[in-house]
Amino acid sequence: MSEFTLWDIVYNLALAARWTVLLSLTAFVLGGGVGLLLLMARTAGNPWAMRLVRGYVELFQGTPLLMQLFIVFFGLPLIGIDVSPWVAAMLGLTLFTSAFLTEIWRGCVESIGFGQWEASASLGMNFRQQMRYIILPQALRIAVPPTVGFSVQVVKGTAVASIIGFVELTKAGTMITNATYAPFTVYGCVAVFYFLICYPLSLYARHLEGKLRHVAR
Amino acid sequence: MAYKFDFGAIVPHWELLLNGVVLTTELTVVGSVIGVSLGVLGAWARASRAPVISQIVGVYVELIRNTPFLVQLFFIFFGLPALGVKLTEFQAAVLAMVINLGAYSTEIIRAGILAIPQGQIEAAQSLAMNRVQIFRYVVILPALKKIWPALSSQIVIVMLGSSVCSQIAAEELTFAANYIQAMNFRAFEVYFIVTGVYLVMSILLRWMLKVFGNFLFERRNHV
Amino acid sequence: MSLVELHAIYKSFGELEVLKGIDLRIEEGQVIALIGRSGSGKSTLLRAINGLETINDGTIMVAGKKVGDRDTDLLTLRLNVGMVFQQFNLFPHYTALENVMLSPQVVKKLSKAEAKEVAEEMLIKVGLSDKMLHYPDQLSGGQQQRVAIARALAMKPRVLLCDEVTSALDPELVNEVLAVVRQLAEEGMTLVMVTHEMRFAREVCDKLVFMHQGRIHESGAPEDVFANPKTPELANFVGGLAGAA
Ligand SMILES: Nc1ncnc2c1ncn2[C@@H]1O[C@H](COP(=O)(O)OP(=O)(O)OP(=O)(O)O)[C@@H](O)[C@H]1O
Ligand SMILES: [Mg+2]
Numbered sequence: 001m002s003e004f005t006l007w008d009i010v011y012n013l014a015l016a017a018r019w020t021v022l023l024s025l026t027a028f029v030l031g032g033g034v035g036l037l038l039l040m041a042r043t044a045g046n047p048w049a050m051r052l053v054r055g056y057v058e059l060f061q062g063t064p065l066l067m068q069l070f071i072v073f074f075g076l077p078l079i080g081i082d083v084s085p086w087v088a089a090m091l092g093l094t095l096f097t098s099a100f101l102t103e104i105w106r107g108c109v110e111s112i113g114f115g116q117w118e119a120s121a122s123l124g125m126n127f128r129q130q131m132r133y134i135i136l137p138q139a140l141r142i143a144v145p146p147t148v149g150f151s152v153q154v155v156k157g158t159a160v161a162s163i164i165g166f167v168e169l170t171k172a173g174t175m176i177t178n179a180t181y182a183p184f185t186v187y188g189c190v191a192v193f194y195f196l197i198c199y200p201l202s203l204y205a206r207h208l209e210g211k212l213r214h215v216a217r
Numbered sequence: 218m219a220y221k222f223d224f225g226a227i228v229p230h231w232e233l234l235l236n237g238v239v240l241t242t243e244l245t246v247v248g249s250v251i252g253v254s255l256g257v258l259g260a261w262a263r264a265s266r267a268p269v270i271s272q273i274v275g276v277y278v279e280l281i282r283n284t285p286f287l288v289q290l291f292f293i294f295f296g297l298p299a300l301g302v303k304l305t306e307f308q309a310a311v312l313a314m315v316i317n318l319g320a321y322s323t324e325i326i327r328a329g330i331l332a333i334p335q336g337q338i339e340a341a342q343s344l345a346m347n348r349v350q351i352f353r354y355v356v357i358l359p360a361l362k363k364i365w366p367a368l369s370s371q372i373v374i375v376m377l378g379s380s381v382c383s384q385i386a387a388e389e390l391t392f393a394a395n396y397i398q399a400m401n402f403r404a405f406e407v408y409f410i411v412t413g414v415y416l417v418m419s420i421l422l423r424w425m426l427k428v429f430g431n432f433l434f435e436r437r438n439h440v
Numbered sequence: 441m442s443l444v445e446l447h448a449i450y451k452s453f454g455e456l457e458v459l460k461g462i463d464l465r466i467e468e469g470q471v472i473a474l475i476g477r478s479g480s481g482k483s484t485l486l487r488a489i490n491g492l493e494t495i496n497d498g499t500i501m502v503a504g505k506k507v508g509d510r511d512t513d514l515l516t517l518r519l520n521v522g523m524v525f526q527q528f529n530l531f532p533h534y535t536a537l538e539n540v541m542l543s544p545q546v547v548k549k550l551s552k553a554e555a556k557e558v559a560e561e562m563l564i565k566v567g568l569s570d571k572m573l574h575y576p577d578q579l580s581g582g583q584q585q586r587v588a589i590a591r592a593l594a595m596k597p598r599v600l601l602c603d604e605v606t607s608a609l610d611p612e613l614v615n616e617v618l619a620v621v622r623q624l625a626e627e628g629m630t631l632v633m634v635t636h637e638m639r640f641a642r643e644v645c646d647k648l649v650f651m652h653q654g655r656i657h658e659s660g661a662p663e664d665v666f667a668n669p670k671t672p673e674l675a676n677f678v679g680g681l682a683g684a685a
Pocket of ligand 1: 483
């Protein structure tokens with residue numbers, strides 16, 4: 001057994017935490033992009049597109065993230081695409097994120113009254129112009145707090161990627177535990193790292209929410 | 218050469234899957250009942266007159282909501298034995314789910330309580346009810362009714378989240394899937410089907426929670 | 441000995457002093473109307489009498505005993521003093537009957553049968569024998585308010601406080617509630633009510649208390665007070681009402 005000091009544990013976890021952050025950021029940004037496309041598809045008025053997106057959301061919200069990662073990880077090689085745990089995790093989390101974000105944003109768009117659509121239509125705007133100039137700017141304002149709030153779920157979701165072998169914070173914790181036989185300390189530190197990443201995001205989301213409510217009054 | 222899918226390869230193992238479904242269900246039921254009860258207590262404590270208690274519960278809620286369930290599970294299963302607390306896989310899984318859901322439902326139920334009009338509480342006070350009586354007869358049921366959809370969603374999330382309990386070898390559905398694919402080397406097919414099973418379970422759970430909510434908040438004569 | 445005695449009651453909300461030394465005696469069987477402009481502190485006073493507002497200074501005595509700040513004191517106070525609110529505040533998840541039964545059952549520990557008997561009696565008294573199994577949202581405002589009165593009465597309080605019990609009602613529903621209050625007064629119930637129904641106050645009450653800027657500005661028998669107000673503020677107030685009517 002090698003001699004691990006607390007400092008070694010923290011240092012190694014910090015190194016691994018970079019991957020947690022990177023995976024979170026990637027999934028959040030890409031997932032946001034996909035989510036936006038899905039949102040467009042869903043609100044544009046084509047009933048089939050609507051149903052499809054609804055099914056997509058239902059699927060990702062109704063199954064475990066772990067299964068989603070497994071299917072990507074084991075499924076893609078079957079159609080000839082070899083994926084590393086990193087790619088599988090990124091892809092799986094992106095899809096997962098997009099489903100949740102599109103659902104959150106749909107709620108925001110729908111909370112913009114029908115009158116806004118009608119008024120902008122009466123000014124001769126087409127769907128894209130309505131979205132671009134009228135709906136999105138308003139929806140964006142109310143969408144920011146829950147979106148920031150959801151980023152916490154993404155960060156926590158990346159822990160599941162450890163199970164398909166992607167070495168991030170949790171996986172590093174397991175590896176260090178196996179070397180040190182100090183699970184209490186190591187997982188305690190792992191939890192602290194996650195908390196340090198997530199808590200500011202939670203606070204920020206709550207702050208934004210409070211500000212929004214203040215403005216609404 | 219194209220891969221040939223063989224979903225039939227899972228059929229011989231149906232009993233394992235069924236066991237997994239049963240265990241996941243058990244975990245979910247036990248975890249939810251205790252977890253939501255803990256949430257009711259937590260919400261009560263958050264509204265408590267003693268700021269210390271309220272703050273302690275607040276810290277618990279934030280700690281849990283800002284760390285992954287998987288890490289909580291590992292901490293409980295691998296970490297607690299260092300303190301002399303030895304738990305079986307099932308116990309550890311349930312405990313993790315209870316602690317996790319307890320924190321989320323504390324926040325959710327608290328929001329429901331805050332939404333009860335102050336006049337309701339004052340009316341109860343003027344009728345000489347004490348704090349416990351007011352909570353029990355006047356506050357909690359309407360509060361739960363208000364937040365039942367949110368609470369239901371959280372319970373479904375916890376059920377789906379229990380799939381990572383396979384990592385401590387709790388023999389729930391995902392564990393069964395891992396076990397089967399290790400035997401028949403049909404990982405994709407197994408996970409695909411198990412994903413479907415989870416989907417059905419979450420739809421059923423959602424439906425049952427709705428029915429249960431209707432029952433709970435139904436208008437009936439208590440007299 | 442008065443039923444309720446208030447001595448030098450002071451109450452502030454932050455900087456705002458709302459009650460500035462209120463002295464008031466409520467005698468057994470008395471019917472008191474509390475009048476005054478919006479913001480003069482009528483509701484605050486009533487709520488203080490019921491222990492819904494903690495006062496900053498002064499004493500409240502009920503049946504000769506001082507109300508301290510222990511929970512049992514508050515219980516004694518509220519067992520003696522009932523309250524009806526402007527907004528009814530019925531419990532939405534209980535029927536009319538259950539609303540009335542609840543407190544006798546859980547606070548007074550009556551058996552279900554006893555509580556039901558009391559509740560039915562009270563609901564019949566307020567004219568709602570046919571609405572007992574209705575939920576609040578299935579009742580009109582006037583009916584809800586009558587349930588609220590029955591609910592307070594079921595605790596058998598010695599004083600009933602009524603804060604603008606008809607103000608939230610449509611005009612055509614006001615009379616059914618006033619009729620119930622009038623009946624209570626005639627039966628000898630001790631009542632303190634905040635009201636803007638001056639005619640009703642004059643007919644039913646035996647004491648009128650005019651509040652102005654957190655003080656009791658003037659009080660006396662309704663006929664006297666209305667006929668010769670001693671202060672310009674009351675004259676103004678009464679005149680303003682007459683002008684508006
Ligand atoms: N909870 C509170 N916090 C702060 N200020 C309050 C509170 N309750 C009442 N006030 C203030 O105290 C003053 C007296 O209020 P109160 O409700 O007693 O008046 P009122 O005589 O009942 O008036 P109305 O006829 O409009 O009901 C008002 O200026 C009011 O704004
Ligand atoms: Mg008032």
